[in-house]
Amino acid sequence: MAPRIDIESVKKRKDGLAVIRDIERYAASPDLPQDPEDIALYRWYGIYQQRPKDGYHMLRIKVPNGQLNGNQLRAIGGIANDFGRGLADITTRQNFQYHWIELRHVPEILSRLAGVGISTVGACGDITRNVVGCPVAGIDADEFIDGSILAHELANYYSGNPHFSNLPRKYKISVCGCRLHCAQPDINDVGLYGAEFELDGKLQRGYGLMVGGGLSTKPLFAVDMNTFLLPHEVFEVVKAVTEIFRDSEILRADRSKARLKFLLSDPKIGVGGDRFRAMIEERIGHPLRHATPFRRPLDTETDHLGIHPQKQPGLYYVGVGVTVGRLSGDDLIRLADIADEFSTQSSIRNTNKQNFIISHIPEEKLSQLRGALKAAGFDDMPSVFKRSVVSCTGIEFCNLAITETKELGRRVADELEERFPEASKQLRIHFSGCPNNCGQNAIGDVGLRGGLTKVNGEMVQAFDILLGGTTGENRAFAETVSKKIPATFITDAIANLYRTYLGWCSNGETFNAFVKAHTAEQLDAVVREGMPPKE
Numbered sequence: 324m325a326p327r328i329d330i331e332s333v334k335k336r337k338d339g340l341a342v343i344r345d346i347e348r349y350a351a352s353p354d355l356p357q358d359p360e361d362i363a364l365y366r367w368y369g370i371y372q373q374r375p376k377d378g379y380h381m382l383r384i385k386v387p388n389g390q391l392n393g394n395q396l397r398a399i400g401g402i403a404n405d406f407g408r409g410l411a412d413i414t415t416r417q418n419f420q421y422h423w424i425e426l427r428h429v430p431e432i433l434s435r436l437a438g439v440g441i442s443t444v445g446a447c448g449d450i451t452r453n454v455v456g457c458p459v460a461g462i463d464a465d466e467f468i469d470g471s472i473l474a475h476e477l478a479n480y481y482s483g484n485p486h487f488s489n490l491p492r493k494y495k496i497s498v499c500g501c502r503l504h505c506a507q508p509d510i511n512d513v514g515l516y517g518a519e520f521e522l523d524g525k526l527q528r529g530y531g532l533m534v535g536g537g538l539s540t541k542p543l544f545a546v547d548m549n550t551f552l553l554p555h556e557v558f559e560v561v562k563a564v565t566e567i568f569r570d571s572e573i574l575r576a577d578r579s580k581a582r583l584k585f586l587l588s589d590p591k592i593g594v595g596g597d598r599f600r601a602m603i604e605e606r607i608g609h610p611l612r613h614a615t616p617f618r619r620p621l622d623t624e625t626d627h628l629g630i631h632p633q634k635q636p637g638l639y640y641v642g643v644g645v646t647v648g649r650l651s652g653d654d655l656i657r658l659a660d661i662a663d664e665f666s667t668q669s670s671i672r673n674t675n676k677q678n679f680i681i682s683h684i685p686e687e688k689l690s691q692l693r694g695a696l697k698a699a700g701f702d703d704m705p706s707v708f709k710r711s712v713v714s715c716t717g718i719e720f721c722n723l724a725i726t727e728t729k730e731l732g733r734r735v736a737d738e739l740e741e742r743f744p745e746a747s748k749q750l751r752i753h754f755s756g757c758p759n760n761c762g763q764n765a766i767g768d769v770g771l772r773g774g775l776t777k778v779n780g781e782m783v784q785a786f787d788i789l790l791g792g793t794t795g796e797n798r799a800f801a802e803t804v805s806k807k808i809p810a811t812f813i814t815d816a817i818a819n820l821y822r823t824y825l826g827w828c829s830n831g832e833t834f835n836a837f838v839k840a841h842t843a844e845q846l847d848a849v850v851r852e853g854m855p856p857k858e
């Protein structure tokens with residue numbers, strides 16, 4: 324087994340950003356043995372060794388606020404075809420992730436991406452990750468404020484910034500100016516959300532701030548700082564939060580407790596929201612304006628699919644479902660052509676539900692656009708299952724995985740669609756292939772967490788079933804109701820739950836209301852209806 328790397332001491336010896344010189348060196352001389360410490364730092368450029376560590380890599384590219392144009396998408400698709408066996412996955416942080424990348428091709432890939440203004444710096448590693456945002460920022464008629472301006476400002480400042488390239492762990496910023504909190508501030512290290520507040524007798528628009536959210540094996544929700552920030556005040560405050568995180572040596576002592584969320588909410592080292600707010604004030608040298616907590620929206624988990632009018636008269640956006648986020652290079656190139664032809668700004672936006680939106684479509688082009696999407700194999704009216712199933716990378720490529728997830732997610736969505744052809748009630752299904760939660764199983768209506776179980780004396784892939792997760796006003800992490808359900812029974816288990824929910828529902832209640840109205844034992848019994856005995 325390869326020796327375990329102590330990443331804190333590696334980072335002291337070499338800054339993660341400096342590894343680009345080594346990447347170039349190894350790429351130029353493929354026979355040169357690669358130092359395991361350098362391999363650990365490749366992540367700063369979005370590069371992760373792919374399972375089973377036999378020379379192929381995953382490469383994640385950052386898409387700030389999920390926003391792209393046709394040229395960029397065409398370049399991304401071309402790279403997938405030329406170097407990544409034609410695969411590109413949309414991720415829950417609005418990025419794309421390639422697979423099958425060889426290190427010798429990385430310099431050319433990075434240069435092709437740079438040519439269209441795209442970077443991979445900080446896509447992985449202990450650094451500021453992609454800044455996520457509301458995918459309908461600037462076009463949503465109902466938004467408080469166009470959050471994409473701030474999202475890009477923050478992304479530009481933190482991307483490749485050597486003052487913040489050695490953080491204790493990954494660091495995630497989310498900005499949404501909409502009324503739905505669709506960019507999930509609750510589960511980001513820094514969550515800025517649109518708000519209105521009366522200042523000097525005048526209603527002003529700006530941002531509220533939450534700090535210290537995150538999923539993983541110990542999910543914690545972000546704590547509201549009870550403040551209101553005008554747009555020009557945000558930068559200084561976020562910088563203070565980032566500096567506090569960077570300088571908190573206590574977090575570097577234990578990598579399993581190194582995220583900012585532990586400094587806020589851990590029973591042992593957590594300082595709590597009030598103290599953290601005071602720490603921000605000490606850094607910026609003046610008090611934060613006090614604002615009582617803003618009400619979090621009830622339904623944050625919109626997916627923006629279908630056809631919607633924009634705030635710009637005569638223009639529309641169209642949200643398109645991509646089951647489990649998996650696309651091909653050819654899909655992306657076709658989509659780029661469609662965006663060029665139908666969108667006045669050639670604008671595409673990835674969503675955190677692993678789907679995408681094409682915006683700026685003139686009304687008179689809508690039906691033609693729908694025809695073009697259909698001809699290219701896209702679905703702008705997918706079933707409730709296909710549109711909302713989210714899957715992590717899983718055992719196909721991930722070294723930490725216990726189970727396969729993408730193919731299963733796709734199959735489960737297909738089978739549920741067949742069994743419930745008329746289904747209209749939302750069911751968000753989130754698959755993760757291990758307890759790390761990359762597929763956000765902790766906030767799914769139904770969360771699937773990969774593991775193993777024995778059936779007839781043989782180990783098989785299985786999932787714990789967690790129910791009732793959501794962000795927003797009723798935020799709650801999904802709770803485990805059933806353990807070790809074999810992967811082969813997952814469609815049946817979810818179908819049992821959905822059928823029982825539909826029978827129970829009398830007045831438009833949500834699936835989570837159904838979950839709340841039952842005990843874990845009752846729900847577990849529903850899950851297991853018809854499950855063959857394990858031996």
Ligand code: HEM
Pocket residue numbers: 371381383414415416417418420446452495510537538539540715716717720721722723759760761762763
């Ligand atoms: C210690 C190991 C890891 C932990 C604790 C971890 C945890 C997480 C968490 C909590 C998310 C949250 C989703 C979000 O904030 O939206 C995430 C995202 C993600 N993770 Fe992991 N992860 C780990 C390793 C990996 C590995 C090895 C892969 C390889 C495939 C991976 C792939 C992803 C992807 C594709 C995303 C989507 C978001 C993005 O674009 O950044 N993760 N991870």
Ligand code: SF4
Pocket residue numbers: 715716717718721722723724725726755756757758759760761762
């Ligand atoms: S949840 Fe586990 S299996 Fe899935 S991508 Fe993350 S680390 Fe890999």
